[in-house]
Amino acid sequence: MYPEALRLLIEEFERLPGIGKKSAVRLAFHVMNMSDEKAERFVGAVENARAKVHLCPVCQNLTDGELCPVCASEKRDRSVICVTEGPKDIVAMEKTHEYNGLYHCLHGVISPMDNIGPEDIKLKELLSRLNEDVKEVILATNLTVEGEATAMYIAKLIKPLGVKATRIAHGIPVGGDIEFADEVTLARAIEGRREL
Numbered sequence: 001m002y003p004e005a006l007r008l009l010i011e012e013f014e015r016l017p018g019i020g021k022k023s024a025v026r027l028a029f030h031v032m033n034m035s036d037e038k039a040e041r042f043v044g045a046v047e048n049a050r051a052k053v054h055l056c057p058v059c060q061n062l063t064d065g066e067l068c069p070v071c072a073s074e075k076r077d078r079s080v081i082c083v084t085e086g087p088k089d090i091v092a093m094e095k096t097h098e099y100n101g102l103y104h105c106l107h108g109v110i111s112p113m114d115n116i117g118p119e120d121i122k123l124k125e126l127l128s129r130l131n132e133d134v135k136e137v138i139l140a141t142n143l144t145v146e147g148e149a150t151a152m153y154i155a156k157l158i159k160p161l162g163v164k165a166t167r168i169a170h171g172i173p174v175g176g177d178i179e180f181a182d183e184v185t186l187a188r189a190i191e192g193r194r195e196l
Helices: 004-014 021-033 036-052 087-096 123-129 145-161 183-191
Strands: 077-084 101-105 136-140 164-167
Touching: 004 021, 077 087, 077 123, 087 101, 101 123, 123 145, 136 145, 145 164
Parallel strands: 077 101, 077 136, 136 164
Antiparallel strands: none
16 A cells, blocks of 8 residues: 555554554654655654663663763762663653652563563662662652562562662642542552651
């Protein structure tokens, strides 16, 4: 139905997360309708990002520098490390402007069903960072079976090291109605309550 080269482009777009067949076709046709200059800029941006962005050797977040800006900053609290599943979680945490510690990006979670074990995520890199300066590790994995299992696994690993393991609170989102919240969310909200 489509020329071979266009079909291959559609297939590549379809491999992207959240992109179905219709969106892939729409994106492919958008690229085909770009001017040569815009298409070259698009391709150049992809190639540039692939060439320059790498993992920070300290926290495993994405960076285009020697260290990521958080690890390079002298103003961050080096006694606290917030552990996340992925780089997008770090961006979300930074947008709050409430956290001033360091991060560690696991690039996944333990998931036996998907054949992902502790050795398949950036866990040994986290353990190598735990020294006498680190007093607390905040486990900010998602509230999924895999995220919970990963948090529990890490907590058990670091407990003998004398580092406090804490879990981010989960509960009712701002603007959310209690009547529409599920039982697990409500239970987490009650567990994570704090004094006013």
